[in-house]
Amino acid sequence: MANLRQMLVLILSASFVSVILLVHQLHKLAQPRIPESPGSLYNRVPPSQASSSAIQGYCNHADNITIGAEGLPPNGYKLISVTTLIRHGDRLPMLASPPLGPFMVPRVNCELNVSHSSISHLFNMFIEKTKDMPKTDWPFPLRPVGWCNPEDLTPSGVEQQIKNGLLLREAYGEQLILDQKNIRVVSTTFSRTYQSSIALMFGLLGEGIDFESLHVDSTNNTMLCRSSTKQECYCPRAEVFLLEAKRDLARLRKHDENFHKFNDSIHKTFQQAKIGSVEVEYPWSSAHDMLASRFCSSVGPYCQRGTCITEAQIDLNWGSLNSYHQEMSKNSNARGWAKLAMYHFFQELVQRLTRHATHPASIKDVFSVYAAHDVTIKPLFLALELPLNQWPPYASRVMFELYRPTVDADTEEFLLKIIYNGQDLTRLLKFCTTRIVWSGSGCALRDFINYFRNMLPSVGGDNFGRACRV
Structure with a gap:
């Protein structure tokens, strides 16, 4: 009997210890994970397992990127050109310490791994297609490799842009008969924007893309001013407007x-x-x-x-x-800054739209891509006096769609539509006053051109040089 009591005591003691260890382990799992070193590997949590916090919309994981109002011609109209401005995909932090003290930028493995992707078939094709890394005019590889540096595009960012390209192929590929010869690409001079444009182009054109012959123009100006000298883009008055807005x-x-x-x-x-x-x-x-x-x-x-x-x-x-930034959208000084900062981009866009409308045969590229930043999209919205209730997520896209009336249409107006992350914002444009806008079809191109022509007079100048004087 004594032996039986001892055995029962031992069993109960062991069970008690097991319960204590289990509770301790569960408590550890509930705590935030503290990296042991800056050597954490890239291991994105699938959106289905991720938290439902407000910041998830900003992350904009590839699984959540969908097609929306893109490529839907109004009755009696035919799509003739598209210009898209994208924000680069997911990247590492830009700053290593201030203002949050000595927090290090995490060490992330940027090698692409098909097991991380929800579009594994395309991801695998992209990995194979870029394996040999053909030489280009750019100082960056076609995709992230090795360990990421601060500001670098991550594998998640690559996946986002491939998904963007795939969806845009679905929306525009057949309507514009897209191929590498009728697409133009411009990127700011950062690896994250260049590699975003490469990933998007792969999604857009698929396995038939020839990276060796793909030409990507560059601009070192985040506001997409592509003048030959920095001085032509510099605008002192814009800086005064921005300071006053702040x-x-x-x-x-x-x-x-x-x-x-x-x-x-x-x-x-x-x-x-x-x-x-x-x-x-x-x-x-x-x-x-x-x-x-x-x-x-x-x-x-x-x-x-x-x-x-x-x-x-x-x-x-x-x-x-x-x-x-919602308050910034209402601020007149902020709008003045944006109109001057984005003037050269709008000038280039208006010239392209006008040529497409009047001399379509003279323009080879029917689809243009500008790979840029959140700090490009924000002033774009400000200059157009469009509301932007949230800071632009990673891999955001702004589409400018140009439509011409078909032969049997009862109008000669060319139409412009502006679509942001799948949402048609055209009816929010205050300057679209031509009657056709009320049909919900789009904005008359001439209204957009007139708004551009009044952009400088609205900030006190009849040309860019005079408008920028202080």
């Missing part, structure tokens, strides 16, 4: 609840980590870059000395940033 908007700080909540919580986080104070700025745009880009790449939270910045804090910052 002063106007700084007053919002007192009333921005999200900003104060984030600001207070981030300081408490730093005090807990005992790493000193944090730089205060408004809005927390640099902090957003560091936090959101790391979150979107799913490489773990920012942690220091056992203290991590939480997803809830990221959402607060995201809400504050969006509130700031």
